[in-house]
Structure formats: C-alpha cells, structure tokens
Amino acid sequence: MSTWRKMRVTVRTLQGFMKCPSRTSCTHGRRGWDRSFTTGPVVHNRFFKDLEKQFSAARDKLVDALPGGQWTPIEINPDLPPERADIVIIGGGVVGWSIAYWLKKKERVRDGVKVIVLEKDPTYSQASTVLSAGGIRQQFSLRENIQLSLDSADFMKNINEHLGVWNEDPVDIQSVGAKVSLLSPTQLKEKFPWVNAEDVALASYGLENEGWFDPWTLMNAFRRKAISMGVIQSFGEVTGFNCSINRVDTVDGETVDIKRIKHVNVRMANSLEYQPVECAIVVNAAGAFSAKLVDMMGIGTGPKDTLSGLSLPVEPRKRFIYVFHCPDGPGLDCPFLVDYSGIYFRREGLGGNYITGTSPEEDEEPDISNLEVDHDFFTEKMWPSLAHRVPAFEKLKVTSAWAGYYDYNTFDQNAILGIHPLAQNMYFATGFSGHGLQHSPAIGRALAELILDGGYQTLDLTALGFERIMSNEPMRERNIV
C-alpha cells in the first residue's frame, strides 16, 4: 500500500517536475509543452456516456453499407433522372401523366416498361393544365372529339375505380355532371330565366357527361396513381436529343434524314448538371412548348411542302380567364354556358362567382412572351357580350384573372397523335387547342395502345395523325372556344 502511495507521489512530483522546471520562463502561467492548441470550449470525451448514440450511429452506417441499403460509393444526385428508361414522357401535365398511367396499366407484367415523366417546372406556374377552366363537353363537331369526350367523362365518373390508391384518400374531382337536348328560345327562357334569348335560334343543353371539374385534382390523381405503379417523376428541362440519323431517298426523289432518338439530355433546374437519358421511345406531351422539342431535333427546317419541311404546327396562344362576382347572377342553376360569340362562362363555387373567357380574333392574338393579363380585353371585348347574353351581368366586378397557354394547332385546331415520319421514335400527344384536359384520360389510353399494342384498340384515332398534315387535309373542329 505504501509502495503504491509512494508511486503516486513519485508520479505526481514527476508531473510537477515536468510541469515547472523554471518559474521564470513561463508566460501567463502556462508552459510551452502543455499549452493546448484549442481556443474553443474544452471537449470532454464522454464516450461511455454516449454509448447508446454511438451504437445507433454505427448500426445506421452498417445498414446503409450492406446490400439493400441506399448507400453507394459514388455520390449520385438523387434528383437526376435515371441513366436509362424505356419510355420518356416529356411534359408533366395532365396528358403526360395520363399517358404514364395508362402505359403502366397496360404493361401486362409488373415492371414491364420503365417510364419517366419529365417536367421542367415543379411549380407548374406556366402549365396549361392548372390554368385551365376545367370544362368538359361532348358538343364537338368532329366524331373523334366527341368519342374522346364521352370516354373521358366515363373515366371521370368512375375515377376512384381507376385512380384510387390503396390506403390513401379517394379522389374528389368536384365535377358537376349536368345526353344533349335541344331547346327552343322559349324553352330556354323557361329553364334559365336569366338568359336573354332574343337572338338565340337554338340552344343545345348537355344533360350528362358535361360540366366542369378541378384540373389540378385530376392531374394529381393521375400522378399519384402512376407513381404508385412505378413511374419515375423527374424535374428537369430537356435541352437536346442525341439522335442517330438515317439518310434515305423517298419515292419522290427527295432526300430526308430519318432521326432516331437515342438519348434525351435533361438539365436540372438552376444548375449545369445534366443527364443523358437513354431511351427507346419519347412521348412529346409538352403542350404549348411542344414545338421547341421538335426544333431541338432539327425537324421541319426544310423547304415547305416537302417531307423535310413538315414541322409541328403547334404554338402557344395566350388565353385569359377572368373571375368576377355578380350578386344578382344566375346562381346555382348556372350551367357551363358557351355563347355563340365564343364567350364561355361557368359558376365557380357557391358565392356568386363566375369564371369566364373567350378566344380573341386571329389578328388580336395577345403577346405570348409572358402571362400578363390584359384587363382591357375584358372590359372592351367580353363585358358587352356577357351583358347582352345575361342582363344581370351588367353589374359585375372582376375579382381576379389569370392567363394560360393553349397548345394551339395552327393547322386545324385538333389534336396531333402519333409518330412524325422523320422522328422515328417520338410519339406526339399535343396540339389540343384548348380541349386537351377534357380528353386526357382517353388520349392517355389511346397513346398507350399505340405504343404497347402497336395500334389503336378502343378508339380509332388514326385520323388525328400526321398524315392529315402531310396531305394538307385539315380536319377542322368548328366548336372551338
């Protein structure tokens, strides 16, 4: 015991000896060799006290590193789209997500096709889908359009059967269904006393499969269901395509380049990072901006009236929607009314608010560089016609307004579905000119059949292909609002 005490004393004196050889050379009471190099607070080693935390940290690292975990030795940006996919859908609007959902629905085996939906703007600030009035009607002049509307309305009536995800909230699309019946002016006045029926010869009233619904809910329902089925969503902008080119001579003696897309170059937002996505099929569902993708591929740059000059005749057109409040207006009994002059309006909510809009004349197209609203357009062009049709609308107040793009098909204002002859593996689903949202479920199914089955199965939409543009035979839709 005493030896132990002696040792401790020796140690202590040694330490003391080491610590102070000469008192005169110390500065501020500290020695040169035992001055610590830290200036911050003193860190105590509480290893045993933190043992629990250390164990769980080690276990997390182990779980990450073992197979099945998320850790990889190479830092991969999780936002980048995968390096390859089977089908890349460019455009994350309602048409794009509808196509993605139907592709997954028809793939026959789980993970049959790998589908990516690329959307450049996660906020959807300029997307036509969310800025739409959300109406659905069957009253078109073209047979294909009517069939598309009927099938889409049927889909939306049973939307929870199609798009319901297990264990999540059901889809509430807030639609108002309102079979078309023709009304004479007196019948019209009886049914809707607030309408000025003086210059109306005939009114056609849709009793079923017509009305309006919430476009954002529909798109999100498609998105949620598609993602639950395995579609990959990626936010990035397409900056170009890697194509392989096949130069062929047509029967007419023209030399054309048939391009096959091998990679889609996707650039991340606000960054220089890009990922070339290798793919077999590209679907152009980019809506108002579809023509930009075609330009990136270098298609349609040849002389007009030749195959190489066949470009995509879709351009963005700005359309305004105004929300106004009219206390003495039609009230709850207001259907979605489309006037002969091209103005449409519908009820919004239950507080006497209405949504209205119209297509301007050809020569008065607003500037498409921004989404600024022109209020003079309402006061000068729309208010008089509104007041004429519904006298109660003489007293109204515009509470808000926004603008959105139509993907306007300058050729014949109808959808363009199918493959361009010079872009071998790019399928188009664009050019809807204002009725894309209401046709989106049926369009998605049609495109999925085209891609996976090789041809249309339920609705034959071959008339909406590129052939009509090549042979210059427009299929005009007369009831465009």
Place this chain on the structure above:
Amino acid sequence: MLKILIPTLFLIPTTWLTPQKWLWPTVMTQSMMIALISLTWLNNSSESGWTTMNSLIATDPLSTPLLVLSCWLLPLLVLASQNHLSSEPSSRQKTFLSLLSLLQVFIIMAFSATEMIMFYVMFEATLIPTLLVITRWGNQAERLNAGIYFLFYTLVGSLPLLVALLMLQNCTGTLSLLVLHYSQPVTMAPMSSKIWWVACMGAFLVKMPLYGAHLWLPKAHVEAPVAGSMVLAAVLLKLGGYGMMRLMVVLAPTSKEMAYPFIIMALWGVVMTGSTCLRQTDLKSLIAYSSVGHMGLVVAGILIQTPWGLTGALILMIAHGLTSSALFCLANTNYERTHTRTMLLARGLQTALPLMTAWWFIASLANLALPPLPNLMGELMIISSLFNWSPWTLLLTGVGTLITASYSLYMFLMTQRGPLPKHMMALPPSFTREHLLMALHLLPLMLIILKPAILWGCFP
C-alpha cells in the same frame, strides 16, 4: 501450352502499343490465331489422359474442350464489343481489351492448372477483371449493386474452399491433380466430413450457380456489357463445373449422401428458373435465368458421378457456353438498335431484320435442345443417368425440358414474330460483323454434331 499462354499475355502490350486505327483488327487477328492454335489441343493421344510438358500445367480430355472454348471466345468478345466501345476514348478501349486479355490469361491458367491451389488462385483472380468490366462498362446505376452481389457471393463461397484445400494438402501431402486420384481417401468424423464436403463444393455451387445461390447471376448478366455477359455465361460458369468435377474424386464416400439434397435443389432450380423465364420482360434477364436452368442440369449431372452423368455435364457445358453467348450477342444487336431490353417494345423484328431472324431461330432451337445439336446430347445423358439413379427425377427433368422449350419459343416468337411496332420502322440493317459473330458462335456448335468424340473422350 506456352504457345497459347504467352501470346495471350502479350495481347496486353499489343493493345497498348497499336495505333488506334489498327487496334481492333490487330487484337481480333491475334486472338483468332491463338484460338486456332488452341484447336491443336483437341488432338489428345495420351494414354494416361494428361498431356503435359511439365508437372505444373497440363491438359486432359476434361479441360481441353473448356480451354478451347475459352480461347475461341476471346475473338468473339472482341468482335462483339467493337460497336459499343467505338464512342469511347482510346485509353478506355485499350483498358477494356487489356482486362479481357488478363481475364483470358487467368482462365487459361485455371483450366490448365494441375495444382489445386493454383486453380483456386486463378478461380479467384478471374473475379477481378470481371468485376471491373461489369462495374465500369455496364449501362445502368444498378451495375454497382450487381458487382457487389457477384463479388461477394463468390468470395463467401470460396473462402471455405481455401481452408478445405489446405486441409486436404495437410492430409494427403499433395494437391496435384495428376496424382489426386491415387491418394487415400481422407478419414474424419462424419460431421466434419460433411462440413468439409460443403466447404469444397460450396464455391463451385455458387459459381455454377445452384438454384438457391443464384441471385448474383441475373444481376451480373443484365448489368454487364455484352462482352462481360458473354464471358460470364460461356466460361466463368464452367469454372465452377470444372472445379466440381476435379474435386469429386477426393470427396469419395461422403458424396453418396451429401449429393442428394443438392441434386434435388438443382433439378428444382431447373423448373423454377424456367418458370421465371416465362414471365420475364427483360430479354437479357430471360437469357440469364435460362443459364441458371441449364447449369442446374449440369450440377445434377456432376453430382450423380456416373460416367454418363459426367460426360453429359461436360457436353452440356460446352454447348451451353456457345448457345448462351450467342443469345447474349443477339440480345445486344437488339439493344444497340432500339436502346431497350424490354421485349414488349422490341418485337416483330423479322420484318425489319430477316437475316438476324435466322440466327435467332438457330440459337433458340439450340437453347431448347433440339436434336442433333450437342445440347440435346448433354441433356439426354444427364437425364438418363438421373433416371437410373431414381426414376422420380424424370418428373422434374421432364417438366424442366418442357418449360425450357416453351420459354425458348416464347423468346423467339416475342422478339421476331408479330407486327413491327411503328417506332421501329427504319432500323439500321444487320452488319457483317454481327453475322460473322453469330456464325462463329453457331458454326462450331453445328460442327460438334459431326464429331462429338472430342467432347466425349473424358469418361467413356
């Protein structure tokens, strides 16, 4: 032996010193010459079976066909990779070719090793170039996962093998294959002999692969570039079979009872992987699972240990090597054109590429073991010897053969027949290089019909 080994080793300086313009023709020519010289090995005229100049490296009628197969495969690997590597920088191309040549050196030394430890070291060494090829030249992010599975499954299986071999060396005093037949059987307690049996066989069963330990194979095959898939399917799986055949001689009395569960597992694997093939959407995955099925039959044939079983296993290994490699090349020709491996999106190709359909047809028929191709010879020998062992195995092998035929036909009909999708109207036509590649795969297979004795000589 050196006339093969030295040129293969010097293929590496050749790739690095050739100007880029002549790189691929030179490597192709040199490897083709090596392949042709290796054919002289088939001229076995030794009494003891072993043909050797020294006691360290030798060939015998078991290793000769496998050696010739691997030497034949190197020019085919070079031919198949030419297109997808053409867009890469020159140094990466040369690295790839050097890796393939290095892999070839290790494979040749593995098959011709007389000392089991040499075989073991080479067996492990082949993992490294293959891992590099899979993880660096594969197509998708999943290739890292595939590489990890590939590496660790094989390593975990083979570490006990090292211990077992060292123990064998301790007991018998030698591990030379030339004299291993004549050594005394190792005596030990029953439990430890069972563990030792599993330790010896485990590595090879994982490599073959046996059905329960096969998870690495679909991943590795799908994620590897075409040359990686080819060499994996054609040669590296056969390393497992070869090792099993060599080591079975020393495992003598324990094998009678220990082989039983593994034979059943292998046969069950044939049925199960065949069924999996029927619902695959990915073409390469389908061919990978079909490899597992065929190798299951080989495992069963080896574990039976009758002369017919072992002969059938060897013939099936060679035939499957050529067939599987041919199918992977065909899948790659598809992939290079359409950039998708999904069968749903690349259908009806007979309309677009009719000449390639002929090769698809022959390869699919070979896969389903059509007579008189050697695939059927091997399968028939194995099935007969299994039937002799127990008549009940006929149920499993019969159903397995039926399912093999159905998925091979399914693969052919899905990719070739039917309407051509609209997005595949103008595909680049088949290159002469691709036709040459397929011919060099399938012509030897058909020539073996004329002289099967080169493969049957081992166990008469």
